[in-house]
Amino acid sequence: MTANQESGNEPSPLALVPFVSVAHMMELINGRGVERVLREIADYIEEDFKNWPQFHKQARVAAHSEDGVIELMPAADAEHYGFKYVNGHPKNMREGLQTVTAFGVLAKVASGYPILISEMTLLTALRTAAMSALAGRELAAPGATTMAMIGNGAQCEFQAIAFKALVGIGSVRLYDVDPAATAKVVRNLANRGLDVVSCASVEEAVEGAQIITTCTAAKRRAVAVADELIRPGVHLNAIGGDCPGKTELAVETLRRASIFVEYEEQTRVEGEIQQLEPSSAVTELWQVLRGEVSGRKDAQEITLFDSVGFAIEDFAALRYVHDRVTAGAAHEELDLLADPDDPRDLFGMILRAQT
Amino acid sequence: MTANQESGNEPSPLALVPFVSVAHMMELINGRGVERVLREIADYIEEDFKNWPQFHKQARVAAHSEDGVIELMPAADAEHYGFKYVNGHPKNMREGLQTVTAFGVLAKVASGYPILISEMTLLTALRTAAMSALAGRELAAPGATTMAMIGNGAQCEFQAIAFKALVGIGSVRLYDVDPAATAKVVRNLANRGLDVVSCASVEEAVEGAQIITTCTAAKRRAVAVADELIRPGVHLNAIGGDCPGKTELAVETLRRASIFVEYEEQTRVEGEIQQLEPSSAVTELWQVLRGEVSGRKDAQEITLFDSVGFAIEDFAALRYVHDRVTAGAAHEELDLLADPDDPRDLFGMILRAQT
The missing domain is CATH 3.40.50.720 (NAD(P)-binding Rossmann-like Domain)
Structure with missing residues (x-):
């Protein structure tokens, strides 16, 4: 069971959020060709930069520690909200870890529902x-x-x-x-x-x-x-x-x-x-x-x-990946959003999952 | 294929991040009993509140729109970094959507690596x-x-x-x-x-x-x-x-x-x-x-x-779920982190995925 809506056997599409893994991102890049993907992402960035005054912008939100930094980079226009999680830990390389890893989320402003979770280590390199x-x-x-x-x-x-x-x-x-x-x-x-x-x-x-x-x-x-x-x-x-x-x-x-x-x-x-x-x-x-x-x-x-x-570049890249997913690019579906039939009956949803 | 490390056939545990879906969260709650889970989460919150002065604290980072708000709530102590994504859209209920949905991420401060992604609509209700x-x-x-x-x-x-x-x-x-x-x-x-x-x-x-x-x-x-x-x-x-x-x-x-x-x-x-x-x-x-x-x-x-x-409550709840996962609670593994053998050879990793 990957979806959690209670009524009927159909999974609720509302409960599911598409997830683009590292393997799926590589498949997207290789299937389309890296030059084409770079050109297309540039088009999305250009489109969003041309809408610059419409964006909700802010500097990244950083948590610094002795060993590195973890940052959240949010941005939103009237339609979409996106953010990237990204770390920077120079000492990681000595321990067989990546210095930078990243993932991101795109959501709908109108409903607040996430519509994409994506790896962003590769996607950040592209954008x-x-x-x-x-x-x-x-x-x-x-x-x-x-x-x-x-x-x-x-x-x-x-x-x-x-x-x-x-x-x-x-x-x-x-x-x-x-x-x-x-x-x-x-x-x-x-x-x-x-x-x-x-x-x-x-x-x-x-x-x-x-x-x-x-x-x-x-x-x-x-x-x-x-x-x-x-x-x-x-x-x-x-x-x-x-x-x-x-x-x-x-x-x-x-x-x-x-x-x-x-x-x-x-x-x-x-x-x-x-x-x-x-x-x-x-x-x-x-x-x-x-x-x-x-x-x-x-x-x-x-x-x-x-x-x-800057966050708007990640936002544009996430929009690009979301459009590819909508057009059929390989992805998984994550059972991320609790979706009880009656929104006030979250507890009843847990109870009924017992049976 | 769910992991992406290149050497050998063993999936790299470093590439994978545990994911607790809504279904898995309900399984955790029902398997353990909701009273026990509430008591245990309270213990985690109490522990973190007692460490209050050690926390990196900040007010939530909100993006307001006409229809609602999307917020990121980060918190960190010396060991862990966590954040919750949560929306609030009162009009959603009229459209058959939840007013509030949430998910969260826990990461290691020392490496910046995410170690848990979890649904948090149910978990927020509990915490x-x-x-x-x-x-x-x-x-x-x-x-x-x-x-x-x-x-x-x-x-x-x-x-x-x-x-x-x-x-x-x-x-x-x-x-x-x-x-x-x-x-x-x-x-x-x-x-x-x-x-x-x-x-x-x-x-x-x-x-x-x-x-x-x-x-x-x-x-x-x-x-x-x-x-x-x-x-x-x-x-x-x-x-x-x-x-x-x-x-x-x-x-x-x-x-x-x-x-x-x-x-x-x-x-x-x-x-x-x-x-x-x-x-x-x-x-x-x-x-x-x-x-x-x-x-x-x-x-x-x-x-x-x-x-x-407050964000530290979510942080404590995520720590709790992470400890349950470590102890064997049901979850999936997400192929979220690109993990090339040579950190400088991200491009080569994509190339080699073609073959």
Whole structure:
């Protein structure tokens, strides 16, 4: 028995909530193709960013401990409410655990009923890359063909494929302090229509790149790419600096760049711009996507997407998965919601389950 | 396939999170007996309330809409982190949906890994009653035998049984504006060792009662029990007034009573005491449970537990369920956490799932 409604033998669809497991998420990605999924998630993010003023927004709700942080990231528009649970525990890796795990829930605002529970470790990797590529499409120099990738960890392949799919890059130049990480990316990106170049240094990686993605396991205030290596016209996609005290660009670089963020209130605390005075000028990306503010202004401008990850991106990704489930994607049904025939008779429902 | 770790055929226990469905929760309650479960949950709440100063506490995180509210209620101590998702949509009942549905998650603070997902509609009903009875045990007149219950909705039976189990009452006197609700409670409480009396009015219900529980669907500022009906020595257990603008006692009653709350910051906004000036005296119940402050002082005192429901109660209830699961209670395992062999190779994990 997986449903609990009492009348008749039909399970109440109201008691059941679709659940997309890790295995089902992989099936969705592989069945549809990762490039297509990244493009589609980017479309959902773009749609939600264009509706930005309609959203109920707030900074994440964090519980910090000695070993890490557990966060809830809620967001809602008039129709849907979503939140993500996500942890960050750097020491986990030493114990054979993942540093970051995540899952999320989508619900209907009108009834408060959850309509989807989904794994979000993989989905977050996808939405982060889709978000970066969406920003890159607006901010990188037209005709950009080459991206340098400093830091070749778990997010690297997703970024490369998203920038191919949405921005049209044909070449990625990889550098990581650990050559094994670079070798892993080279292996995983084989036969995907990308020219993949392993580089021995940051200097070599950024040569000829119109886009530089930094996605390092930045510890404290690091500088992943020295300021003098960042040439006019480059678009910087900074992913790794995403919590207080953790940055990966030099403050000099920030002062030379036009800075774009997801949600200023959150990025001031978590992003590269925590290094700047609170009054420094930044632009929220939704304004660019709505056409209210221009993105890149000229060929010499250095643009920076200071990405920390915002709840609306998770919201969009959950909407996307929910639409796939509705269209038939593989999932389970969880008997999550007590559904007595008479809402006032919750106790009677338990009693009758005895027989 | 329900687990996703790549090496070998053994499912990785790290990828799996136990899930307690509605059916499994009913099995747990019926298998153990509802009185025992209520007593045990009260023990867990008492333990956590005694550790109150060690908790990471915050008011609930609410998203309000025209039709209702969706809330996240997180709490954490040094070992565990928990949160509850709960909605409140009064209009749902007209559409054949539940007004309130809930589920919750327990996680390890040290790793950030979720270790339990549980239905919480039933569990919230249990913990609310366990909390009330725990407060009643400290605050009601010694030897109290009779409880009046104004409002005979979904929470009523749980309250009656919890007060029997923890406070030792032998008689409940029921009143509801809808006689069908009272009839339902009479039916459900048959043969449970309680003397159950249906009453035709509030006046009749409170006759001879040492404890008065108000659990009405209070709309706006209602008065479920007129002030002149509340005699010296009574303990008031006010459950129904639990959000801004929603109360069920007269302000005159509040001024005569010694008031006990869960978490003052939250109760000021949501409880009966929203009717009082913010500086009015209240006592947080954990101080009574720790023996730092006395509960009832004399036989003439009117005591009031102004209950709105606090995250630590859900936390305690989730700990309880987790311990039952660990000890073998029925549950499913959800493939919720992506667990690649190499944490940096999330993309490779997806690739390898294709074959």
